Amino acid sequence: KVLVWNRQKFPSCSWRLSCVCARVVFGVARVDCGCSPRAIRKGLSACLVLSSLLSHCRKAATYYDLLGVKSDATLEEIKNAFFDKSKKLHPDSNPSNPALHSQFVQLNEAYRVLSKDLSRKEYDFKIRQPYGGAQVFRSASTDPSYRGSMDAYENIRYWEQVRHPHAPEMMAEEKQKRRRRNFRLVAYCVVAMMLSIGAHAVLFKKLEEVHTNFMDEKDRIIIEIYNEAKERARVNGFKKQTEILRQKHAEFKEKYKRTDVGDDK
Numbered sequence: 001k002v003l004v005w006n007r008q009k010f011p012s013c014s015w016r017l018s019c020v021c022a023r024v025v026f027g028v029a030r031v032d033c034g035c036s037p038r039a040i041r042k043g044l045s046a047c048l049v050l051s052s053l054l055s056h057c058r059k060a061a062t063y064y065d066l067l068g069v070k071s072d073a074t075l076e077e078i079k080n081a082f083f084d085k086s087k088k089l090h091p092d093s094n095p096s097n098p099a100l101h102s103q104f105v106q107l108n109e110a111y112r113v114l115s116k117d118l119s120r121k122e123y124d125f126k127i128r129q130p131y132g133g134a135q136v137f138r139s140a141s142t143d144p145s146y147r148g149s150m151d152a153y154e155n156i157r158y159w160e161q162v163r164h165p166h167a168p169e170m171m172a173e174e175k176q177k178r179r180r181r182n183f184r185l186v187a188y189c190v191v192a193m194m195l196s197i198g199a200h201a202v203l204f205k206k207l208e209e210v211h212t213n214f215m216d217e218k219d220r221i222i223i224e225i226y227n228e229a230k231e232r233a234r235v236n237g238f239k240k241q242t243e244i245l246r247q248k249h250a251e252f253k254e255k256y257k258r259t260d261v262g263d264d265k
């Protein structure tokens with residue numbers, strides 16, 4: 001097949017790449033474009049390189065895709081996804097698969113970037129820009145609108161760094177202060193618990209001592225009454241003691257009899 005192509009039909013395209021694309025797309029053996037075979041070969045190489053780069057950019061997964069989360073995921077969701085993925089992609093989980101190492105490295109890099117607020121904002125800005133992460137499109141930086149957006153982003157990043165000049169150090173210091181505060185709180189709780197146990201032990205011992213003294217005094221009085229009665233019975237004899245008991249009983253009855261008569265009146 002021979003395709004005759006007029007240069008004037010494609011004024012906005014590279015003529016050499018147009019010839020090469022014609023050979024690739026239409027499957028013709030020769031394109032009558034006036035270009036030398038060497039020029040066509042160079043154009044073919046450039047076309048293949050460009051096609052490979054575009055294919056790589058289309059297929060490149062973002063860090064969110066690597067972790068399996070949405071772009072608006074919270075830090076907790078990112079952390080949980082990283083733990084789940086790291087268990088599956090850890091090289092020790094399947095030593096016979098050498099690809100796990102590179103995947104695990106990419107997963108760690110994705111978590112390192114997305115777990116920090118500043119680096120995540122920078123990464124989100126890059127993936128929102130067309131071809132922002134490709135090295136072959138550096139010429140886009142010469143575009144005034146692109147440079148303006150980059151300058152605006154750099155200004156935002158600068159003022160964030162000014163507001164938080166030592167954010168990691170402050171976070172570490174805050175964690176250390178929180179750890180010390182929690183340790184002091186635990187120490188205070190332990191001391192209060194020990195003091196409470198000691199106070200309860202002293203109070204229980206004091207109550208036990210008071211109860212023992214009361215029971216001892218009661219036993220002493222009962223024993224004293226018993227000894228006095230026993231001594232009187234020994235001195236007076238059985239008959240005399242019986243007479244005394246009868247007399248006391250009669251007095252007791254007379255006393256309560258008078259009380260009952262008074263109540264009836």
